[in-house]
Amino acid sequence: MLRADSIRLSYRRRPVLRDVCLRVAPGEVVGLLGRNGSGKSSLLRILTGLQRPDYAFLEVDGRRLRLPYREDGLINLLDQAGTHPHALTLACLLMAYGLESATWLDRYPDFDHPLDVRFGTLSAGQRRLFGCRLVLNAATRYTLLDEPFAGLSPHMIDAVLTDIRRLRKHKGILLTDQHYARVLEMADRRYCLIDGNLRPFKTEDELRILGYLPFTGDGGPG
Amino acid sequence: MATGISAVRVLWWYGRGFLAAGTLVSAFVASELYQYGAGPLRPLLYFKVITTLIFGYYAYRRQRQHRFFYHNMGYGSARLLGTAAAVDGLLFLLLATLGYVAG
Numbered sequence: 001m002l003r004a005d006s007i008r009l010s011y012r013r014r015p016v017l018r019d020v021c022l023r024v025a026p027g028e029v030v031g032l033l034g035r036n037g038s039g040k041s042s043l044l045r046i047l048t049g050l051q052r053p054d055y056a057f058l059e060v061d062g063r064r065l066r067l068p069y070r071e072d073g074l075i076n077l078l079d080q081a082g083t084h085p086h087a088l089t090l091a092c093l094l095m096a097y098g099l100e101s102a103t104w105l106d107r108y109p110d111f112d113h114p115l116d117v118r119f120g121t122l123s124a125g126q127r128r129l130f131g132c133r134l135v136l137n138a139a140t141r142y143t144l145l146d147e148p149f150a151g152l153s154p155h156m157i158d159a160v161l162t163d164i165r166r167l168r169k170h171k172g173i174l175l176t177d178q179h180y181a182r183v184l185e186m187a188d189r190r191y192c193l194i195d196g197n198l199r200p201f202k203t204e205d206e207l208r209i210l211g212y213l214p215f216t217g218d219g220g221p222g
Numbered sequence: 223m224a225t226g227i228s229a230v231r232v233l234w235w236y237g238r239g240f241l242a243a244g245t246l247v248s249a250f251v252a253s254e255l256y257q258y259g260a261g262p263l264r265p266l267l268y269f270k271v272i273t274t275l276i277f278g279y280y281a282y283r284r285q286r287q288h289r290f291f292y293h294n295m296g297y298g299s300a301r302l303l304g305t306a307a308a309v310d311g312l313l314f315l316l317l318a319t320l321g322y323v324a325g
Contacts, residue, residue: 050293069293079290088235096227096235096295135294 001025002047002068002075002142002172005057009042017043017053018196024172026141029164031187032176033212038193040176041080044144047174048077060141078135080146080176083127086120090130093119097138108133129156136163142172149177161186180207232297237306240281244310247273251314252321259325270314278307 002024009017016039024030034040045051047058049067058065060074068075076097084093090113094101101115113122122130132148149157164173164186177183183190184204191198192210199210207213234241251266282303285292289299 045290048290048293049298050290067298069298070296072296076294077290082287082290084291085235085285085288092235096232096291098227138294 001061003059004047005059007043007046007056008054009039009046009051010054015196017046017193020193020196020198022047022174022191022198024142024174026172027169028188029168029173029175029186031183031190032174032193033178033180033183033190033207034176034193035212036178039196040193041146043193044077044146044174044176045079047144048075050077050079073140075142075144076135076138076140077144078131078146078148080150084119084131084134086118088119089116090119091115093130093134097134099134099137104137107137125152125156128152129159132160133163136160136167136173140171142174143167144174146176147178148175149179149182157182180204180213227295229297232292232295233302233305233309236285236292236297236299236302237281237309239284240277240303240306241310241313243277244274245313245317248310248314248317252317255318255321256325260322274307274310278303281306 004020004022007017007020007022008015020043022030022043032040032043042051042053046053046056047068049065049069058068060068060071065071069077088096091101094104094115104115105111113126119127119130128148128151132145135143135145148160152160161182164175167173175183175186181204190201192201192207192212193199194210194212201207201210204213208215247270251270254262254266282299285299285302292299292302
């Protein structure tokens with residue numbers, strides 16, 4: 001199990017994450033919601049070692065880790081802001097994630113691009129979908145997806161959701177998204193990041209109470 | 223996540239522009255040493271150091287949005303840039319020595 005404890009992060013003395021604790025077990029999907037700028041992306045980057053926090057205690061199966069990304073087959077991340085290098089070919093990217101081209105084409109028969117084209121020649125949505133599928137299919141125990149559905153068409157979103165459903169048995173997945181309904185649907189456990197604290201929730205009504213969703217006209221939840 | 227991919231290949235993906243530009247500068251320095259001997263060595267060294275810093279900064283900026291990709295393969299960008307700079311430095315030493323000795 002991946003366990004993070006006491007994660008603290010501040011930007012220019014403004015606290016963003018306050019003693020955040022989180023655990024992700026293989027075989028489960030954990031959903032993470034939060035307003036823009038609440039620190040979701042930072043939390044995911046800290047969990048992989050991409051960003052340095054003020055303090056963080058990270059451990060996997062009881063073993064403390066400082067830079068989880070260096071561990072073989074442990075964790076990977078689809079960053080919200082980042083993209084894969086446009087100059088690399090699709091075949092190179094598959095190789096980078098330890099995936100076989102033939103297996104890929106068998107798994108995604110609808111994928112109609114030759115694998116020798118550069119990643120940058122795909123459209124933005126196709127790049128996002130391809131990147132999503134790369135990190136999901138890579139042989140890691142944990143995959144962190146930072147707003148994977150951003151910029152995807154409904155068909156592509158459905159394709160990613162299908163992949164998550166298929167691969168959730170094999171790995172722990174931490175998923176953030178602004179479309180809370182998808183997180184509610186996919187996640188086994190759900191958290192909302194409010195004022196730097198991680199609050200568990202189960203229903204849409206609880207999201208209103210937490211202040212993530214606006215209240216409806218009658219003033220009550222729902 | 224390390225995928226068993228060769229470190230040399232990852233280094234090439236990350237730093238090929240940096241290495242190509244650095245090698246061009248090293249070749250220029252070697253040709254100057256070949257023609258004029260060790261006389262202009264100091265300004266040539268300054269030139270190499272300054273261009274390396276500029277190319278390094280450019281490589282860092284260029285790869286910044288791909289950081290997570292290299293992390294996914296188990297390599298931090300500081301480590302990759304440091305290794306690329308070390309390779310560039312070794313190539314520089316080799317070419318400069320060859321240029322000086324041949325001249």
